[in-house]
Amino acid sequence: MKSTEVPPDWASVTVAVPRQPARLPGVGLAGFRQRGPARVDIGMIAHPSVTLLVDLSDGDGLVYDAHGRRERGSAVVGLVPGDLRFGGRAARGIECLQIRLSPVLAIAVLGASTDLSGAVVSLEDVWGRDAGRVEERRRAAASWDERFTVALDALGRRMSARPSPDPEVAAAWGMMLTSGGRVRVDSLANEVGWSRKRLWSRFRSQIGLTPKHAARLVRFDRAAHLLAAGEAPAQVAAVSGYADQAHLHREVKAFTGVTPTAVAAAPWLAIDDVAWPTSSADPTPSASPIRRVPAK
Numbered sequence: 001m002k003s004t005e006v007p008p009d010w011a012s013v014t015v016a017v018p019r020q021p022a023r024l025p026g027v028g029l030a031g032f033r034q035r036g037p038a039r040v041d042i043g044m045i046a047h048p049s050v051t052l053l054v055d056l057s058d059g060d061g062l063v064y065d066a067h068g069r070r071e072r073g074s075a076v077v078g079l080v081p082g083d084l085r086f087g088g089r090a091a092r093g094i095e096c097l098q099i100r101l102s103p104v105l106a107i108a109v110l111g112a113s114t115d116l117s118g119a120v121v122s123l124e125d126v127w128g129r130d131a132g133r134v135e136e137r138r139r140a141a142a143s144w145d146e147r148f149t150v151a152l153d154a155l156g157r158r159m160s161a162r163p164s165p166d167p168e169v170a171a172a173w174g175m176m177l178t179s180g181g182r183v184r185v186d187s188l189a190n191e192v193g194w195s196r197k198r199l200w201s202r203f204r205s206q207i208g209l210t211p212k213h214a215a216r217l218v219r220f221d222r223a224a225h226l227l228a229a230g231e232a233p234a235q236v237a238a239v240s241g242y243a244d245q246a247h248l249h250r251e252v253k254a255f256t257g258v259t260p261t262a263v264a265a266a267p268w269l270a271i272d273d274v275a276w277p278t279s280s281a282d283p284t285p286s287a288s289p290i291r292r293v294p295a296k
Contacts, residue, residue, distance in 0.1 A: 009034070016144035024144040024155060026102030030275035031144045034094045041087035042267040044077065044254045048177070050106040051077040052099040053086070053125060054151070056139055062088045062096055063175070065119035072122035075137060076110060079103060079209060079217060081120050083257055097138060097147055099155070103207045103214075103229070104170045109155055117208040121180050165206040168192040172203060172211065181219030182241040185211045204278045220255050223248060228269040233260045 016031035028049070034040065054074045055062040063072050065085045077084065088094045101109055110126050124131040134154045141147045164170075172188045188211060189199040203211045223240040229235065252260045263269070278294035 003084040026105045028100040044084045045268045046080050049100040058097040078119045108159045181215040181224045227264040
């Protein structure tokens with residue numbers, strides 16, 4: 001997240017969300033459309049999900065810059081992508097589908113050889129020819145409802161053809177989310193009936209992070225959203241389980257490379273509660289220029 005960021009013109013952004021919860025647990029979908037000529041350049045914030053960004057724009061479309069490598073098109077983003085920037089330019093506007101996958105599902109969807117931790121790779125590198133076929137079907141769809149259906153069908157087919165993670169690993173991940181990352185590895189191991197060493201090994205091989213690092217990511221995610229909601233860093237540190245404000249500062253710096261103040265103003269987080277509502281009620285203030293609409 002650098003000072004040269006060009007955030008979207010939120011007044012021209014529409015977010016499409018499914019009318020009903022996704023039929024695949026652990027999968028979230030949202031469609032983004034910025035109308036008219038647009039140039040966007042923003043930093044992505046680490047999130048406890050594996051993200052698929054499917055480019056549906058005409059023209060240049062999505063561009064991402066990860067670890068000094070600049071690529072175009074649809075991409076898969078791991079759990080801790082580091083210094084990652086997304087942007088694009090399109091004469092008729094930027095349009096994309098974002099899919100968030102629980103890391104418990106991601107290996108089944110993407111393949112066991114995929115690095116789910118910090119890798120940022122093109123979707124074609126992961127899915128091969130299937131990526132192009134699915135992308136074309138989404139472009140041809142007449143509505144966001146159809147695009148969501150195409151995406152869910154593709155995910156479902158891949159999940160049914162690949163093994164799922166160990167139920168103990170899935171249970172440990174669920175407890176991390178429930179606790180907001182405030183859970184000890186020893187406690188997780190006791191709960192699932194494994195030794196600490198076995199949990200550490202199996203979790204790392206299937207999720208892509210060690211249990212301790214994964215818990216830190218979940219805790220950071222909660223803190224980042226509280227900061228974006230306007231909470232003071234000292235209060236965020238207290239309710240998120242950090243030892244003090246300095247501890248929060250170090251963790252935010254480790255995950256983003258910037259300060260809590262910069263994270264609070266991050267354009268990537270500005271749209272998060274609109275695209276991924278946490279309840280049936282709309283959490284977005286009525287004065288927000290971002291429009292969320294049911295898919296159609």
